[in-house]
Amino acid sequence: MNVKKKNMESVDSEQKENMDTGSPQKEQDSFSSRSQREHLKKTYGKDDFDRKNESSHSEDSDHIFVDEKAPESQTSESPERTPEEMQQRIIELETEVDTLREEAASAKDSMLRKAAEFENLKRRTQREKESIFSDANAEAVTRFLPVREDLKRSLESLGASEAEQSIRKGLELILQSFDAILEKYDVEAIEDTGVPFNVDLHDAMLSQPAGDESIAPNTVIQVLEPGYKMGEKVIKHAKVIVSQ
Numbered sequence: 001m002n003v004k005k006k007n008m009e010s011v012d013s014e015q016k017e018n019m020d021t022g023s024p025q026k027e028q029d030s031f032s033s034r035s036q037r038e039h040l041k042k043t044y045g046k047d048d049f050d051r052k053n054e055s056s057h058s059e060d061s062d063h064i065f066v067d068e069k070a071p072e073s074q075t076s077e078s079p080e081r082t083p084e085e086m087q088q089r090i091i092e093l094e095t096e097v098d099t100l101r102e103e104a105a106s107a108k109d110s111m112l113r114k115a116a117e118f119e120n121l122k123r124r125t126q127r128e129k130e131s132i133f134s135d136a137n138a139e140a141v142t143r144f145l146p147v148r149e150d151l152k153r154s155l156e157s158l159g160a161s162e163a164e165q166s167i168r169k170g171l172e173l174i175l176q177s178f179d180a181i182l183e184k185y186d187v188e189a190i191e192d193t194g195v196p197f198n199v200d201l202h203d204a205m206l207s208q209p210a211g212d213e214s215i216a217p218n219t220v221i222q223v224l225e226p227g228y229k230m231g232e233k234v235i236k237h238a239k240v241i242v243s244q
Contacts, residue, residue: 138235141187145228145236148182151175182228190227190238193220201227203237210243219243 081089155171158164182189190201197204197218210221220240227238 186231191223197242202240204242205239206241
């Protein structure tokens with residue numbers, strides 16, 4: 001048994017020597033070592049040889065020195081900043097904060113301006129829509145106003161006969177229905193006399209002395225053709241005669 005152990009140790013020592021050399025002799029020694037290993041395996045058994053071989057490798061690995069300590073240059077912390085450097089860094093950060101505040105204020109001001117412009121656009125668009133709708137209604141109503149005036153003139157031209165009175169009643173009913181429709185559209189006739197002349201409501205066709213001295217100058221004494229307004233908007237001026 002001692003001979004077996006001694007032979008195996010001699011093989012291991014030869015392997016170590018072959019590993020340390022880098023010359024062509026190393027390849028020759030390695031071939032010889034392999035031959036000896038095969039011979040020992042046949043002689044002493046494969047299991048005993050493998051156990052011995054593993055123990056020899058573990059002993060060799062114990063001699064490997066691993067320096068687990070990191071280099072001091074890699075683990076050491078960066079040097080602390082000097083007070084001057086820290087002060088300079090603080091100034092830089094304050095400058096950045098001021099810049100960001102200015103940018104935020106500028107963005108906020110721009111957003112407020114755009115919001116105000118949008119609100120103005122909405123109001124202007126709404127007014128334009130209402131104006132277009134009102135103008136369209138006024139134009140449509142204006143086309144029907146001559147019919148009303150013709151009905152009034154027809155009533156004024158009728159006599160006192162019984163046949164004409166029956167016609168009058170029919171024309172009066174038609175005129176009432178017509179006025180009811182105009183009222184739904186907020187249309188009001190401008191046909192009052194005895195009121196001061198208003199350039200926004202009247203067109204003076206003639207000026208003449210008033211028959212009554214109590215009537216003040218520039219007073220509407222006769223309406224030649226009635227005017228109309230829709231809400232606050234005058235769609236047709238009244239044609240009138242005023243007093244001197």
